[in-house]
Amino acid sequence: xxxxxxxxxxxxxxxxxxxxxxxxxxxxxxxxxxxxxxxxxxxxxxxxxxxxxxxxxxxxxxxxxxxxxxxxxxxxxxxxxxxxxxxx
Numbered sequence: 001x002x003x004x005x006x007x008x009x010x011x012x013x014x015x016x017x018x019x020x021x022x023x024x025x026x027x028x029x030x031x032x033x034x035x036x037x038x039x040x041x042x043x044x045x046x047x048x049x050x051x052x053x054x055x056x057x058x059x060x061x062x063x064x065x066x067x068x069x070x071x072x073x074x075x076x077x078x079x080x081x082x083x084x085x086x087x088x
Contacts, residue, residue, distance in 0.1 A: 078088040
């Protein structure tokens with residue numbers, strides 16, 4: 001075999017191997033990109049859920065405070081009605 005024949009055979013064998021490696025690398029890169037997108041989406045969702053939970057807790061504390069204020073007002077008005085001779 002001369003050098004030209006060896007080069008041709010090497011090219012015929014090397015081209016499919018290089019093509020297969022490129023396809024595999026492309027698939028691995030695509031999978032990595034999708035996984036990165038999933039992780040980014042998960043982090044974004046987690047941050048949104050935490051902020052919504054914090055807001056809900058603040059709203060609940062505010063509502064509980066308002067309920068206590070209203071209960072005190074009801075007690076004050078009942079006492080006032082009783083002092084004025086009525087029955088609550």
